[in-house]
Amino acid sequence: MSGGPATGHAVIDKSEIETLIQGLWKSGYTVVGPTIAQSAIVIDEIKSAADLPIGWTDLQEGGSYRLKKRDDQAYFGYAVGPHSWKKYLFPARLTLYTIKKNAAELEIIAPDPAPRYAFLGVRGCDLRAIEVQDRTFLQGAYVDPHYKARREQALVIAVNCAQAASTCFCTSMGTGPRARGGYDLALTEFADRFLVEVGSERGQGVLASLASRPAVQADLVLADNQARATAESMTRTLDVSDMPGLFYENLDHPRWDQVAERCLSCTNCTMVCPTCFCHSVDDVPDLAGETSQRVRVWDSCFNPEFSHVAGGNTRPQIRERYRQWLTHKLASWVDQFGVSGCVGCGRCITWCPVGIDLTEETAAIRGRLEA
Amino acid sequence: MIQPLPIIAEPSKPRKPRPRLGVFKFASCDGCQLSLLDCEDQLLDVAEKVEIAFFREATRRPLEGTFDVALVEGSISNSEQEAAIRDVRARSRFLVCLGACASHGGIQALRNQSKSEELIRIVYADPSTIELLDQSHPASAYVPVDLELPGCPINKDQLIEVLAWTLAGARPMIHRHALCLECKRRGLVCVLVARGEPCLGPATSTGCGAICMSYDRPCFGCYGPAEKPNASALAARLAELGAAPDAIRRLFQTFYATAPDFQKASRIHDGTRV
Numbered sequence: 001m002s003g004g005p006a007t008g009h010a011v012i013d014k015s016e017i018e019t020l021i022q023g024l025w026k027s028g029y030t031v032v033g034p035t036i037a038q039s040a041i042v043i044d045e046i047k048s049a050a051d052l053p054i055g056w057t058d059l060q061e062g063g064s065y066r067l068k069k070r071d072d073q074a075y076f077g078y079a080v081g082p083h084s085w086k087k088y089l090f091p092a093r094l095t096l097y098t099i100k101k102n103a104a105e106l107e108i109i110a111p112d113p114a115p116r117y118a119f120l121g122v123r124g125c126d127l128r129a130i131e132v133q134d135r136t137f138l139q140g141a142y143v144d145p146h147y148k149a150r151r152e153q154a155l156v157i158a159v160n161c162a163q164a165a166s167t168c169f170c171t172s173m174g175t176g177p178r179a180r181g182g183y184d185l186a187l188t189e190f191a192d193r194f195l196v197e198v199g200s201e202r203g204q205g206v207l208a209s210l211a212s213r214p215a216v217q218a219d220l221v222l223a224d225n226q227a228r229a230t231a232e233s234m235t236r237t238l239d240v241s242d243m244p245g246l247f248y249e250n251l252d253h254p255r256w257d258q259v260a261e262r263c264l265s266c267t268n269c270t271m272v273c274p275t276c277f278c279h280s281v282d283d284v285p286d287l288a289g290e291t292s293q294r295v296r297v298w299d300s301c302f303n304p305e306f307s308h309v310a311g312g313n314t315r316p317q318i319r320e321r322y323r324q325w326l327t328h329k330l331a332s333w334v335d336q337f338g339v340s341g342c343v344g345c346g347r348c349i350t351w352c353p354v355g356i357d358l359t360e361e362t363a364a365i366r367g368r369l370e371a
Numbered sequence: 372m373i374q375p376l377p378i379i380a381e382p383s384k385p386r387k388p389r390p391r392l393g394v395f396k397f398a399s400c401d402g403c404q405l406s407l408l409d410c411e412d413q414l415l416d417v418a419e420k421v422e423i424a425f426f427r428e429a430t431r432r433p434l435e436g437t438f439d440v441a442l443v444e445g446s447i448s449n450s451e452q453e454a455a456i457r458d459v460r461a462r463s464r465f466l467v468c469l470g471a472c473a474s475h476g477g478i479q480a481l482r483n484q485s486k487s488e489e490l491i492r493i494v495y496a497d498p499s500t501i502e503l504l505d506q507s508h509p510a511s512a513y514v515p516v517d518l519e520l521p522g523c524p525i526n527k528d529q530l531i532e533v534l535a536w537t538l539a540g541a542r543p544m545i546h547r548h549a550l551c552l553e554c555k556r557r558g559l560v561c562v563l564v565a566r567g568e569p570c571l572g573p574a575t576s577t578g579c580g581a582i583c584m585s586y587d588r589p590c591f592g593c594y595g596p597a598e599k600p601n602a603s604a605l606a607a608r609l610a611e612l613g614a615a616p617d618a619i620r621r622l623f624q625t626f627y628a629t630a631p632d633f634q635k636a637s638r639i640h641d642g643t644r645v
């Protein structure tokens with residue numbers, strides 16, 4: 001990055017974020033990004049820069065999340081919150097179609113067209129998470145049209161992380177802290193300005209609508225230093241050098257029983273995970289028997305009902321459900337999709353009510369293997 | 372002379388017979404029955420689709436004949452009710468228990484842990500008028516039950532769903548997963564993780580639609596245990612977060628005091644020095 005001319009880069013003043021947000025709305029995008037709600041930095045619709053969590057950060061550890069005032073006015077001075085972008089690409093509750101009983105036939109009514117989203121503030125780990133879900137929903141013989149419609153239209157504006165939470169381990173997963181492609185624009189935040197990197201023609205078009213000036217070499221050096229400092233500040237690691245074999249060879253490890261004593265099987269880890277894609281389909285008939293909606297909802301391998309089959313449950317114990325989740329996430333995902341299902345965002349650690357940490361569980365299982 | 376208007380008008384034109392619905396009350400507060408009246412606009416659809424043949428909160432019709440669907444509210448608390456629930460079962464094809472009382476004995480099942488005579492003496496000036504079974508029992512202690520809807524009170528949307536599915540000839544699907552799943556689907560922020568509040572959501576059944584959390588309040592378990600919860604591990608976590616043993620005991624011992632998972636969780640501090 002350093003040494004060459006600063007092509008594909010520009011610098012904008014902080015006030016241009018407001019121009020950006022207003023311009024995107026005017027262009028027909030629904031702008032979603034970070035904002036404070038219910039004691040956390042969530043992702044929701046952003047009407048103006050004033051909705052951003054300016055001057056706030058998050059303190060995270062296993063089973064705990066707290067907001068904290070910063071000493072500065074950083075726009076993106078936090079790590080990741082409970083929401084991820086799957087909230088929009090793979091909505092938690094989506095009506096796939098409505099069936100209406102007419103005199104002679106059943107009428108199938110398609111859902112409303114997918115909204116056109118602009119994502120503001122996508123982190124490196126979450127860019128990878130979107131790429132991982134692309135493999136689930138867009139590859140192979142059965143492409144999900146609902147995901148595809150949202151994904152193709154979405155404009156992605158990334159933000160490079162200037163700090164890591166104690167739960168972050170993106171450096172172990174090779175996904176951050178710096179955005180590595182998959183974005184239209186990427187922002188690096190400095191005290192008084194943003195460095196903008198262009199990742200696509202569409203991003204170039206958006207940049208052209210802002211008041212920008214050329215970036216100089218010093219800006220790029222500053223961005224490199226920031227990324228290096230963030231990476232060096234990361235305290236958590238996950239060794240995935242021996243996946244998928246490690247878990248396949250340890251299906252009867254006693255650690256699964258130990259974690260099952262603490263695990264609530266409450267589904268929180270899978271809900272906050274930006275790559276978990278399990279879902280169920282419910283039929284919701286009306287009382288009159290005239291119409292019925294077919295609704296897709298997020299589901300979870302930790303929900304006992306999810307593994308109910310004729311004759312019983314394939315994973316009746318919490319031990320089996322936790323083992324299924326972690327083995328899929330870190331091991332069999334690689335076999336299935338050619339990439340790890342974990343991006344190192346740490347959400348499952350923070351939002352586990354009892355603070356179960358997959359990096360610790362993996363290390364414990366490896367410890368036995370090495371003994 | 373002015374005739375009293377029935378609350379639910381009988382249709383004037385002749386029509387084919389509709390399924391007969393009966394609503395029955397035992398030891399309870401009437402809140403679950405009121406969920407049916409609370410359906411408002413949809414209540415008219417209900418009255419259109421079924422014949423409300425017995426429902427003391429809404430009509431003066433006497434108890435007679437058989438029922439396609441019986442909605443049962445309340446626990447069995449005295450011998451008269453014991454005979455009555457057997458009678459309802461004998462008259463009904465599909466018996467649905469509404470809420471914590473009918474399915475688990477309800478809040479009044481808190482007396483199951485004490486001697487009833489002592490409690491009666493404390494509460495009533497003249498205990499001789501009170502006839503009581505030793506414990507507050509669910510309907511299922513006396514008769515086979517086809518479906519139990521959780522909640523204190525039930526969710527009217529779940530009730531409508533049960534009626535819609537039953538009328539369509541299908542078995543209703545009542546989910547019993549952890550409330551957290553519903554909370555996260557709604558995008559609500561975890562009050563336990565983000566504020567350290569003692570929330571029972573991880574061990575409590577879905578069904579309410581995560582109402583309390585949408586008002587920034589923790590769950591107090593009024594829908595009872597989820598399917599196979601790890602309630603004891605949750606109780607241990609609440610203790611770590613600073614909840615007093617007595618507060619934890621009361622949390623798990625209010626609406627579903629007789630549920631074994633909640634009983635076990637309420638006793639995690641028994642016999643230990645705190």
